[in-house]
Amino acid sequence: MMKKTTSEQSATLAPSTEANGSGAVQEHEIVLSAEHVKKKIGKRWIIKDVTFTVRAGEIFGFLGPNGAGKTTTIRMLVDLIRPTEGKIMICGYDVNREPEKALAYVGSIVENPEMYPYLTGWENLQHFARMQPGVDERRIQEVTEIVRLDERIHDKVSKYSLGMRQRLGIAQALLGRPRLLILDEPTNGLDPKGIRDMRLFIRELAAQGMAVFVSSHLLSEIQLLCDRVAIVGSGRVMAVGSVEELVEDKEHLVIWELAESERGAALLGSLSGISVLDHNEAHLDNDTAASLTANSIITRTPEEQIPVAIRELVQAGIAVHNVRKLNPTLEQLFLGITEGETIE
Numbered sequence: 368m369m370k371k372t373t374s375e376q377s378a379t380l381a382p383s384t385e386a387n388g389s390g391a392v393q394e395h396e397i398v399l400s401a402e403h404v405k406k407k408i409g410k411r412w413i414i415k416d417v418t419f420t421v422r423a424g425e426i427f428g429f430l431g432p433n434g435a436g437k438t439t440t441i442r443m444l445v446d447l448i449r450p451t452e453g454k455i456m457i458c459g460y461d462v463n464r465e466p467e468k469a470l471a472y473v474g475s476i477v478e479n480p481e482m483y484p485y486l487t488g489w490e491n492l493q494h495f496a497r498m499q500p501g502v503d504e505r506r507i508q509e510v511t512e513i514v515r516l517d518e519r520i521h522d523k524v525s526k527y528s529l530g531m532r533q534r535l536g537i538a539q540a541l542l543g544r545p546r547l548l549i550l551d552e553p554t555n556g557l558d559p560k561g562i563r564d565m566r567l568f569i570r571e572l573a574a575q576g577m578a579v580f581v582s583s584h585l586l587s588e589i590q591l592l593c594d595r596v597a598i599v600g601s602g603r604v605m606a607v608g609s610v611e612e613l614v615e616d617k618e619h620l621v622i623w624e625l626a627e628s629e630r631g632a633a634l635l636g637s638l639s640g641i642s643v644l645d646h647n648e649a650h651l652d653n654d655t656a657a658s659l660t661a662n663s664i665i666t667r668t669p670e671e672q673i674p675v676a677i678r679e680l681v682q683a684g685i686a687v688h689n690v691r692k693l694n695p696t697l698e699q700l701f702l703g704i705t706e707g708e709t710i711e
């Protein structure tokens with residue numbers, strides 16, 4: 368089961384590697400921690416309790432529906448607004464007490480960075496590099512290659528696609544060799560190829576030891592990209608765990624294509640733990656719904672019952688043409704986490 372945040376230990380921060388002079392990233396070093404962070408705006412608690420830690424080399428997802436409090440949390444992580452209560456530490460520095468030291472380790476795209484469309488990508492990066500000590504032309508070349516913009520870096524930004532602009536934004540965030548990269552919904556508006564490219568180089572960055580914090584409202588995206596995830600709803604981190612933990616023990620929607628659909632549906636419905644759903648009841652996404660035939664059977668099925676059901680069907684002489692297990696949706700995860708419990 369997923370770990371409830373109430374049981375997550377308070378983070379003990381390892382000393383910053385700069386402080387011991389090595390400059391190397393220690394594996395498993397805690398790069399970012401938020402401890403019981405809360406934010407009151409006007410009379411309303413927008414953020415009620417956010418606690419999590421992110422380590423070097425880890426891609427950490429911050430997953431929640433629109434309005435859950437992701438952007439407000441990220442704005443606190445990068446000191447655009449201050450928490451009302453709680454503490455945020457980055458590489459050993461308290462973001463609110465020593466923001467300059469803490470944020471020296473951070474590259475972020477929180478609000479879309481201001482790029483000059485009439486300048487080339489390279490000229491934009493030169494502009495940002497001038498504001499940061501120690502960032503030279505060689506570094507500009509490096510970040511250009513990391514985000515795979517080298518072929519188009521001397522074109523005007525006005526000619527860039529949305530995906531290229533996003534990548535230029537990340538290149539800018541990487542200029543200062545951050546240990547922590549913070550991305551707010553980085554794949555918003557990108558086409559499938561753009562999303563895939565983005566995923567690949569975020570993985571490369573993490574493999575080199577960078578900690579990456581990514582917010583999203585899409586479970587499928589977080590599943591493909593992240594090592595661990597915090598589930599956030601109504602201003603609260605409700606659970607933190609690995610992505611495998613997140614989806615384990617959940618009931619799956621399963622789509623069956625059987626030789627005899629009527630008899631098959633009756634048999635499936637008679638098995639313990641399995642319920643047969645009406646096509647409309649299942650709330651499938653459009654692509655899945657379009658792939659159904661009139662004979663497709665949809666069931667809600669605990670994971671361990673799937674092989675049992677297949678065996679029963681075959682023993683009853685009903686040929687199984689196809690079985691598809693659908694991943695749980697964010698809504699199902701929320702239900703699973705909150706079912707029967709009051710989360711403080």
Ligand SMILES: Nc1ncnc2c1ncn2[C@@H]1O[C@H](COP(=O)(O)OP(=O)(O)OP(=O)(O)O)[C@@H](O)[C@H]1O
Nearest residue numbers: 408409413431432433434435436437438439440584
């Ligand atoms: N300055 C503000 N004043 C009042 N309410 C605010 C303010 N900023 C955010 N909120 C409210 O706080 C809640 C969380 O907003 P936030 O933008 O952090 O959510 P989110 O998870 O990032 O969602 P989205 O993806 O839609 O931006 C929302 O209900 C929002 O209306």
